[in-house]
Amino acid sequence: MTKPRKQIHLAAHFPGVNNTTVWSDPRSGSHIEFDSFVRFAQVAERAKFDFLFLAEGLRLREQNGKIYDLDVVGRPDTFTILAALAAVTEKLGLTGTINSTFNEPYDVARQFATLDLLSGGRGAWNVVTSWDAFTGENFRRGGYLPKEQRYERAESFLQAANTLFDSWSGVEVLADKGTGQFLSDDAPGSFAVRDEFFDIEGHFNVPSSPQGRPVIFQAGDSDAGREFAAASADAIFSRHGTLEAGQAFYSDVKRRLPAYGRTAADLLVLPAATFVLGDTEAEAQDYAYEVRRAQVSGQTAIKFAEQLWNRDLSDYDPDGPLPAIDPLVGENTIARGRASVRINENPIDVANRWREIAAAKGLSLREVVVEVTSRQNFIGTPETVATTIDEYVQADASDGFILVPHITPDGLAEFADKVVPILQERGVFRTEYEGSTLREHLGLRVPAPRQRVGAGDRSSA
């Protein structure tokens, strides 16, 4: 018997504040106005995508001591946009990235529980952490968390939030006009959490949602991040471009699940992916190169090189050779607010690799950056892109993809109109939504509520 073909999960990432977006393209619209989000979400829902994904950043990026101005700058508040999108969509999941470092469990759990109720069970939380004093300057908490504690606190934070999500089991609200009873329980939402990071107790005041809890995403790639995901997440937002890297990551995280009493179906692997489509392979390749050149201008190339070299390279010519001097090793003082460059592990090795590429292909500084920072995953005709995506999923390199278009908000439409029908024809992507909650779209179980604190006697009576 042959193995049944896996169903692909697809999601749409509203582009954030990096150089993926070609904002200089005349088709590029606002990243702030709500109409852009409505159009983007409605294209995704028309194509029966699983969910929409929003990233978050809590301090504007800086380089050389100044606010970075070459990419899209600014974005609206995640929770507010997702709650508003619940009004203009019916089935699409709504995933928001929310930092656990600069928040408290009670407040974040309330906002996600609210989003989940207001959307009829379509909410999801991408849990991220930070140890960044630079971002902390925007918060009363400051950047108080040592780096090595960030996953411990995030794990603790998430468990506290889950305790709050589970504190209402779903049977409390009667609203019985005949008897005058509103509640079945005189102390709903009872909870207590005491651990190294939190000492909180009382009553959560948001009833439970149709999907029990919001879906939990995790985005870190470190060993601690993978372990965190295996223990507690429903899906991983990863970045593994090639088939082999994807397969290695996929098997690594799924292998960690049994230790937590979980199965492979309990954790989805959903990498971010870009795409460039053309009528022929050659046309797609040409257009992809043009997009790369637009994403990496000469100025942007210098900035990327500075992030690696950890030095001011503003006097260098992007069309000339790479700097002959070596990068400065240690804490990155040039670029701030970028998780990717806070500490470059082996900058001298990376610089030497860049030099080898430049020498082998005769490339300028800019051309090297175009080459090495390329994150273009799927380039081709709709037919070949559909085939490649299907191959990746069937070969267990992922369970689907979170697509990031380079034009906002209409860049997703071409994929929705041309690639999705091919996947549907091949029977690997839904033609209608079967369920209404995000857990149903993703094939995830509704988690069983845990033992409730202090209310066990009453609720079991």
Next chain:
Amino acid sequence: VTIEDSFGLQTNGFQGQDHRTDQVRGRLDAVLIAARVAPKTTHIGFVPTALVTHTEPFHVSKAIATLDYVSKGRAGVRAQISGRAVESDHFGRRHIPEFEPKDIGTVEVTELITELFDEAGEYVEIVRRLWDSWEDDAEIRDAATGRFIDREKLHYIDFHGKYLSVKGPSIVPRPPQGQPIVAALAHSTIPYRFAARSSDVVFVTPTDSRSAAEIVAQVGVEQALAGRARQRLHVFADLVVFLDTEAESGADRKNRLDRLDGAAYASDAHIFTGSAAQLADLLAAWQQAGITGYRLRPGSLPDDLATIGRSLVPELQSRGLFRTAYEATTLRGLLGLERPANRYAPAILEGASS
């Protein structure tokens, strides 16, 4: 529309919980309710409650700025403190001692309340500075120079207060109204002071024309002390209304609900029962006392809200006391407030004014 909120279960008591199962308990985050409803409406303003004692001004500032984008200029926020011990236990970061109504006026409780409102004052200042931290035309998308923004038009707010410090700038560009509306509910001097310093609309709870005039005078004094005497500050009176319908008088409805509840309904605001015409008389009289608007709290839903629309509004319109069509598309516009200049933008000099 205003939307209430709290970080704990509703209660009839002052602190803690009352364990009642016959009244509504549980509520959703008010800002997110407003965001969920805003795209379905076109003119009405939204003023959800944001609790300031345990939250981050950076988060609330960007949430309300975003609500302003989502609603195309119809956002406001009511800043509310949380003085209940049970709510502080939900956060576990600072302990707020338990106190009862009889303790109000003692030195300890006065100090606590003063501190919470002073902190709220810093909070609103941060929220407002963040709203201004991008100039209106900061996003330039200048392909020729490769710059998406003109960073000279983004500003660090560098707020360092007694309670809070925030660097800025916001991650959200300046909202459509420039400054969304800030509101506060106030019943006594300390909150009047906070409202007079920080808000555009203060909700107050007079019981008659005379107390309305006294409150308006007190708010005016605090406004002058805050150096804002020349700025427009709306004083809205809160009223709970049970209105007469053909089927049932407002007084009968209130009595019926009181019997069902087993106790007479009590409120911080004046409870009105009677006809739409009598209510219009009252609103007109309090207006003479200096009240500039009203927040009507329907005594029962949907009956009293429907009657407000069906009977009271036409009554006020026929007297020339209420709009017959929306005269503006923003909440500031509906309140007669200009879109303010940005505090960080260089002033535009008028050369011919000398």
